[in-house]
Amino acid sequence: MPKPRSQPAPDLLSVRDDSLRPLAERIRPRTLDEMVGQRRLLAPGSALRRSIEAGHVHSMVLWGPPGCGKTTLALLLAKYADAEFHAISAVLSGLPEVRQVLAEAGHRFAGGRRTVLFVDEVHRFNKAQQDAFLPHIERGTIIFVGATTENPSFELNSALLSRCRVHVMEGVSVDDIVVALEHALQDRERGLGGRGLRIDPALLGQIAQAADGDVRRALTLLEIAAELAEGNATDAGGEITEQTLLQVLADRTRRFDKGGEQFYDQISALHKCIRSSNPDAALYWFARMLDGGCDPVYLARRLTRMAVEDIGLADPRALQMAIEAWDAYDRLGSPEGDLALAQVVIYLASTAKSNAAYAAYGAARRDVAEFGTQSVPMHIRNAPTGLMKRLGYGQGYQYDHDVAGGVALDQTGFPEAMGERIYYEPVDAGLEQRLKEKLDRLRDARSRAIAGKRGVRSPPPSGA
Template sequence: MRPASLDDMVGQRRLLAEGSALRRAIASGHVHSMILWGPPGCGKTTLALLLARYAEAEYRAISAVLSGLPDVRKVLAEADHRFAEGRRTVLFVDEVHRFNKAQQDAFLPHIERGTILFVGATTENPSFELNSALLSRCRVHVLEAVSADDIQVALRRALQDSERGLGAQSVEASDSALSEIAHAADGDVRRALTLLEIAAELAVEEGGTISDSTLMQVLADRTRRFDKGGEQFYDQISALHKSVRSSNPDAALYWLVRMLDGGCDPIYLARRLTRMAVEDIGLADPRALQMATDAWDAYDRLGSPEGELALAQVTIYLASTAKSNAAYNAYKAARRDVAEHGTQEVPLHLRNAPTRLMKSLGYGRDYQYDHDAEGGIALDQTGFPDAMGEQVYYRPVERGMEIKLKQKLDHLRAARTDARERHGGGLPD
């Protein structure tokens, strides 16, 4: 049922709309080397075949999963011979992101000379997976998952086509049945056709109609698209983190369940939730970190699926509670100063003085024991290296528990400033 013309393509309405640049180029045969980036079953291979057909070029395909550099060189040598005879070659490289840099580089001179029209297909972000030299010689076209409505068109077409499809079997299917198959395919036309074929085989044995009971058998194990190591994975964990940060517990729970449903390691999610507790909630609600580690521990003890409820619970809490990144920003500011100021000496009054020699050298001299000071804090005593002076890294926000911390620290910082001024600036500024 692979489309024989651009008009037969389902989906990709943005990319292949009437009058679009790519459609005009393919239809006229004036095509360029390109990278087709999109999810499985969205039409990447079909588009490459149509490109060769409209350009009246030889079509050759290799898979980066199954082919090595010797296979690449052989195909390129054949393309060179064809080019010398005035014939063009469309070379389709499936899963091109699986080729290493040396294998990708092998295509470069042939693309530049025009020996081949290179079409690489990838489900991964080309920016991360393909080298810049190859990207600079190809145009990247982004393909989208095919909508359920468009998939349903392809399914109906397959049922009616007697030559290439299932028309000869006289299988009947209602629109609702085809809609269920289309939604179960999750944007993958190839997967939808496979499900339809299985359902049709069962229907022939049961009277020729795809019934609800047949669909239950075929669609019993529905799985969603999820790549545990690819861009889709990082997009989803980003969505989870940002939903927590935006105090949207419903969206956060949705993305958590999406990742669990896709097979993400729950321990990875527990670790990321703990990070959110310290990065985005921080001291606005110190209980968040304890709850995150408790949920992690609960999952370790309970396992799946019971332990996943603990992760869901802490996700809801993290998204619902007060937020502050003040501690996170303070840590980064301190790191910047450590890198900038190098190895500063510890002020003498803060040094440890366990021996008589150290005491004679001034270690610990003039140190004020805070518990003996008025109010329990020695206000006229610095804690920073002399060359740096007092610094302010931690700036609490007026949310959650940090409201009280801010009030206390604002008072203490003002009191320390007053103490410095009373001593005539004796403390480093």
């Protein structure tokens, strides 16, 4: 069955009393002054605002969270530039639809009229689909406006990015969302101004807070609350009470993308707060991720990694606790098991830190790559057969337990070509303080013993 042809988007900026459209659509800003938030990007006198108001619009990518005004800004670009507005969704449209829209824009351009082509969720287009826009952007056939919630650096190809300016849009603040809600309540033509609704300003703040930076979400919540308002929100008036909001705001969730930019930003924040010995901030990000729907097993795995990478031998108990908490979660599940993981977050952030083992392993791996396949020194080779013993396997090996002090100091463990190496350098924290004292003594004694055996002056062991 053939896919339906994409149709031009309706003029969402026109003023119509269309009760079938959601409040967020009816109340959409018609000028830059009506937009809330985005002060950094659209402040009076800013480069982008001056460009838009002059009608000099360039191709761009709008990167920001849901409900921050990406679609509205694209519509306003078309209005100020006196251009045709056409919208497609990368979720619903394929390459045939893209080609058709581009052909229509070409005919329009030949007739002397520009087209603002708005591509929602542009990151969902593959490379070939993104490439289809390139020659049309270069020729000026279209003013390309892509909208994405994902980092363009990762999701859009470099050829498209080189032809577009990336503008970062931010989640809208609570205060700005309250302004949008108040406007919707007062606007008699497009909003709820003719319904006589009453609501305490503090409750408007609750709606704005629950919207989590998303203006569209806030307006949707307000519209639902208006329908549930006591008195049925008739012309005689109705009131949105706290009880009304309890119904509307039940089971609300915060923004969280389990595979996107926010996910990696938040796990990065958790890891870095643990590394910085800030248990309070670490616990906050842990709770944020759980609240947003992150798999607790993923968090258990990452916490175990942090115990190895950032605490290490400064406190070996950390790894044990992380594994035990993971096991506890597997046995208990949520929400009981969440507390075991939270306890590990606090402990990891509070205890002594060392990445010495992590750095030592990395240094050893670099030497493996640099020196290639080195032979095992004869004295520490295994000699299970008579032939191997006759060939010198194990010859000269000193059994450390039989040596005074328990360590054969003049016995090297490295291949001849490498010499003695130092990878592990303990820090002065936790258990590693004691390890450092012991290893410093042993390394100094070993260096002198090996040098004395060879009859040369004692050199310091070479680092990795």
